[in-house]
Amino acid sequence: xxxxxxxxxxxxxxxxxxxxxxxxxxxxxxxxxxxxxxLAFVAIFLTAESVPAxxxxxxxxxxxxxxxxxxxxxxxxxVWAAALAMIVAVPLSIGIALFISHYAPRKLAEALxxxxxxxxxxxxxxxxxxxxxxxxxxLTGFYQWLAENLSFIPFxxxxxxxxxxxxLTAGLVLAIMILPIMTAFNRSAFLQTPRLHEEAALAxxxxxxxxxxxxxxxxxxxxxxxxxxxxxxxxLGETMAVAMVLSTSGGLITFNLISSxxxxxxAANIAxxxxxxxxxxxxxxxxxxxxxxxxxxxxxxxxxxxxxxRAEFSGAN
Amino acid sequence: MTLSTRPPAPAPAERxxxxxxxxxxxxxxxxxLGVAVVLGVVAYLVLxxxxxxxxAILLGYLVPVYLASRLRESKRKATDRFWTAVMxxxxxxxxxxxxxxxxTVITEGAARFDVEFFTSDMRGVVGEGGGAxxxxxxxxxxxxxxxxxxxxxxxxxxxxxxxxxxxxxARGVTFLVDVMTGIPSIVAGLxxxxxxxxxxxxxxxxxxxGSVALTVLMxxxxxxxxxxxxxLVPNELREASYALGVQKWRTITRVVIPTALAGIVTGxxxxxxxxxGETAPLLLTAGFTTTVNWNPFEGRMTALPVFxxxxxxxxxFPPEPGFERSWTAALVLVIIVLGLNLFARWVAVTFxxxxx
Numbered sequence: 001x002x003x004x005x006x007x008x009x010x011x012x013x014x015x016x017x018x019x020x021x022x023x024x025x026x027x028x029x030x031x032x033x034x035x036x037x038x039l040a041f042v043a044i045f046l047t048a049e050s051v052p053a054x055x056x057x058x059x060x061x062x063x064x065x066x067x068x069x070x071x072x073x074x075x076x077x078x079v080w081a082a083a084l085a086m087i088v089a090v091p092l093s094i095g096i097a098l099f100i101s102h103y104a105p106r107k108l109a110e111a112l113x114x115x116x117x118x119x120x121x122x123x124x125x126x127x128x129x130x131x132x133x134x135x136x137x138x139l140t141g142f143y144q145w146l147a148e149n150l151s152f153i154p155f156x157x158x159x160x161x162x163x164x165x166x167x168l169t170a171g172l173v174l175a176i177m178i179l180p181i182m183t184a185f186n187r188s189a190f191l192q193t194p195r196l197h198e199e200a201a202l203a204x205x206x207x208x209x210x211x212x213x214x215x216x217x218x219x220x221x222x223x224x225x226x227x228x229x230x231x232x233x234x235x236l237g238e239t240m241a242v243a244m245v246l247s248t249s250g251g252l253i254t255f256n257l258i259s260s261x262x263x264x265x266x267a268a269n270i271a272x273x274x275x276x277x278x279x280x281x282x283x284x285x286x287x288x289x290x291x292x293x294x295x296x297x298x299x300x301x302x303x304x305x306x307x308x309x310r311a312e313f314s315g316a317n
Numbered sequence: 318m319t320l321s322t323r324p325p326a327p328a329p330a331e332r333x334x335x336x337x338x339x340x341x342x343x344x345x346x347x348x349x350l351g352v353a354v355v356l357g358v359v360a361y362l363v364l365x366x367x368x369x370x371x372x373a374i375l376l377g378y379l380v381p382v383y384l385a386s387r388l389r390e391s392k393r394k395a396t397d398r399f400w401t402a403v404m405x406x407x408x409x410x411x412x413x414x415x416x417x418x419x420x421t422v423i424t425e426g427a428a429r430f431d432v433e434f435f436t437s438d439m440r441g442v443v444g445e446g447g448g449a450x451x452x453x454x455x456x457x458x459x460x461x462x463x464x465x466x467x468x469x470x471x472x473x474x475x476x477x478x479x480x481x482x483x484x485x486x487a488r489g490v491t492f493l494v495d496v497m498t499g500i501p502s503i504v505a506g507l508x509x510x511x512x513x514x515x516x517x518x519x520x521x522x523x524x525x526x527g528s529v530a531l532t533v534l535m536x537x538x539x540x541x542x543x544x545x546x547x548x549l550v551p552n553e554l555r556e557a558s559y560a561l562g563v564q565k566w567r568t569i570t571r572v573v574i575p576t577a578l579a580g581i582v583t584g585x586x587x588x589x590x591x592x593x594g595e596t597a598p599l600l601l602t603a604g605f606t607t608t609v610n611w612n613p614f615e616g617r618m619t620a621l622p623v624f625x626x627x628x629x630x631x632x633x634f635p636p637e638p639g640f641e642r643s644w645t646a647a648l649v650l651v652i653i654v655l656g657l658n659l660f661a662r663w664v665a666v667t668f669x670x671x672x673x
Contacts, residue, residue, distance in 0.1 A: 024566035028481055031473035032490040035536065039493050042500070042533070045511035095407025103404050114662075119415050121587075121654050123594025125622045126647045129629060130418045133425075141366040176414050183411075207397035230499070237501020239597035240626065267503045271597050275605070282519065289507040293500065300499030304492075 042293075050287030056280045062273070063251060071288050076253050077167070077263030078292065081242060082235040084171025084257075089178050089235075090228050096179070097186035102212060113187060120180035128244030131173040136164030136245060143168075143258040154255055161260035165247040168257040170265075173241050178231040185227030189220040222306050229303030233296045236267075243268035266292040339389055346382055346398075353377030375406050419651075426648025429641045439607035445638040449646050451609040452624035455524060458613050459603060459620055460593050462528035467535035468585055474536070475543025475581075480569055497537040505533040506598030513602075524613030527603030527620065531592040538591055542584020546577035579668035583661045590657035594650055596622035621650050 058066035100109050100116070140162065147160035193216045201211040248264040256262075264272070266288045274285055353374045360366070360373035379402050386395035438451035474494070478487055509530035513521050550573050558568040574581070604617030605627055619627075625646035632639025 018564070021564045021566045024569070025481055028473050028477035029486075031470045032477040032482065032486065034470055035474055035490055035493055035497070035540070036486075038533065038536075039497060041512060042504075042508045045515060046504070046508060049507075049511040049514060092407050092411050095404050096411050099404040099408040103401065104408075118655060118658055121590050121594075121658050122418070123596065123622055123647075123650050123654060125594070125596040125626050126422060126651060127418065129625065129643065129647050130421055132629075134417060134421050135414065138367050141364070142368040145364065145366055145369070176411075179411055207393055209397040209400040210393065212400075233499045233501075237499075237503065239501070239503045240622075243597075244626070244630070267501055267597065270503050270507065271600055274601050278519075286507050286511060289504050293504045296499055296501055296504075297496060300496060303499075304495050 046286060046290045046293060050283055050290050052280055052283040053287040056283070060280050061284050062277075062281050067284065067287060069251070070284060071266075071291055073251050073253050073263045074266045074269050074288055075291060075295075077248075078236055078265040078267070078295070080255075080263065081167055081171050081174060081246075081265055082232055084168060085174035085178060085235040086228065086232055088172060088175040089182060089231060090224075092175070093179050093182035093186055093227070093231070094224060096183045097190055098212065098216070100183070101187050101190040102208065102216070113184075116180050116183050116187075120184060124177065124238060124240040125244075127173055127177050128241040131169065131241055131245040132165065135173060136166075136169050138164070139169055139172075140164040146258055155257045157256050157259070160258050161247065163247065163260065165245055165260060166258050167246060167262040170242050170246040170262075173245050174235045174238055177238060177241060178234050181234065182227050182231040185230065186220070186224055189223030189227070190216050193219045222309070226303045226306045229299055229306065233299045233303065236299065237292060237296050239267040239271045243271045340394070341382070341386055341389060341398075345385065349378050349381050349385075352381075371410065375402075378402060422644065422648050422651055425641070425644035427645075429638075429645040430648060434642070434645055438609050442607075443633060444635065447638075447642060449621060449624050449642065449649070451606065452619045452621045452646065453649070454609055454611070455603065455618040456593060456621040458611075459524045459527045459531065459599065459618065460589060462525060462613055463531035463535055463592060464585075464589055466528065466532045467539055467588070470532075471536045471539025471585075471588075472543050472581065474540045475547060476569060476574075478540070478544050479547040480565070480573070494537045494540050497533065498541070500533060502530075502534055502595050503597040503601070506530045506601035508533060509598065509602045522602065522604035522617045523615060524603050524610070524618035527599045527618065528613065530598035530602050531595060534595065534598070535588050535592045538588035539585055542588065543577075543581050546580030546584065547573060549580070550576045579664055582668070583665040586657050586661035586664065590654050590661070593657070594622055594654055596620075596626055599623050600626070621646050621653075625650065 053061065053067050058064070061067060061070055063070040096116070100112050104112060140160070143160040143164060143166065146156040150156045197215040197219070198211055201214050202208075206214060242265050246262055246264065246268060247260045248268075249261040250264070252261060252263045254261070254263065270285050270289055274282070277285060353376075356377035357370045357374040360369045379399060382402065383395050383399050386398045433446060434448040435453065436450055437446070437448040439447045439449075474490065478491060481487075482490065509526050510519075512529065513526050554572055554576060555568055558572045559565075563571070599620045600623055603620055603623070605623055606617040606619050610616050610618045625643045628639045628643035628646065632643070
């Protein structure tokens, strides 16, 4: 019986499998092309839908003063909220990652790392709910105190928001949201520090902190920067948490951190305005989305560039 | 008895060189921690301000321990203690809100975690009662459709990149997948809207439109997972297969993929978990309705995150039942997402190929 399988007409069989091989190859390549086409579509359709916002009479746009006057404060709010989030999240994520990788007991560290990964998966709407119901009210006392004692600093000019729904709260919620992803990134970088470097430092009598400063940080520096850029990309594009937490008033540019009149962010503004918009207002929102796309694209591009540069020159592999 | 001939051991007196640095007793640091906590409680009672509590605890511990260590140990040791405390504090500061979040979702969500929530929709509901059946169905249909498009495309692209991809096309695809990973979810929603505004018309809203938006978010995750896993498959396996005269596509489908399957499944499940909680793109594309809609191509379709959002921002009057529905929807969402994550981990651990 076994001869039957080998003595069949080989040419036909070969032909069929050769065709299958080509088909499979074509399918795989087509999938790759599909991604290329999809992204081209994203760019083309976003641009096409936003053109009317630039060509229309400026008075017809929301706000009535043209696209730049509308998008400017939103872009400012986006960058400002993300910057606040980064100021908090970058040092914290380095601290947590170091705590997990170099301070916590080994067994505990593994569990903690896993919990951090889980937290990265919690949907943003849940962070939004928590931010508006728990976090913002918890901060009102602090804002009140800032407004009473530090109001000579422009950031804390006040009047303090009674609900706590300020841009600082939004920035802090963003920081909490991007912490898990940045921590995971930093932690894996810290763990890749060559063990021998660390042990050599310790053997020379370095304290744990000196060991970290001499071996871990130099090794992980570019990873920290890249991870932070990825976190920044997320913070810039995060929508629901900001939309729910931030109390806004349109067209405002202010550095006041604790009042209830804040600039909105591009993403939050789209989510809030889009369902009720029609006509050229929709085009305007799509155009702001295009601006956001370009900004996040730039940030991610730089992050990837840093990562790839490190891969080439680190000599670790 | 030979021992008795030895001279008596010299008393450990001034002449021995002390090679062990003096160090702070553990009881001192723990004691200072206790003092700091008391300070925190006082700060809370006086200032009623959580930030002050944190600052009081941190400073109440850091300053005395640093100074004591500086005096008794050394400057280097003091710096080390300082940073150890800072790292631990960073961890506690970061974990506190995350624990608070989980506790709040569970306690607030438990109120309406009942049968009615899972068996009824919001048709004609004013005030109490009602449920999220339509939203749960919507979430599953939208996510299933998105997965049905993303998984084949994503896996095939991963195969292309690892097994076939050479030259500028492969480099371009790798780069674009990276770019896609960073697309904000709201932009994905806008893209799906703009695409269908062009094809069908700007008023078109449907579950399928939402699926297209989620596909844009899901594909890069699946590609990345597949790529990483296929790269882990040893080349010897491929070469052994080729040496037996097996065609390339058969090698891939029969040898490479089965080896990497556990990892790929894990990646796919994590990708689903990532998109199932997306709110913003669905807000723009799938819209909002109060009744069950079984047709993803026609009519608006509510997803669970969107339901949670709308129940909170437009709760009706009185607002409490709306808030409760919103929290319960959030709880269900968290359970789904964490469940998917645990499942993915289970797959990864259980079906991982044995290491040789």
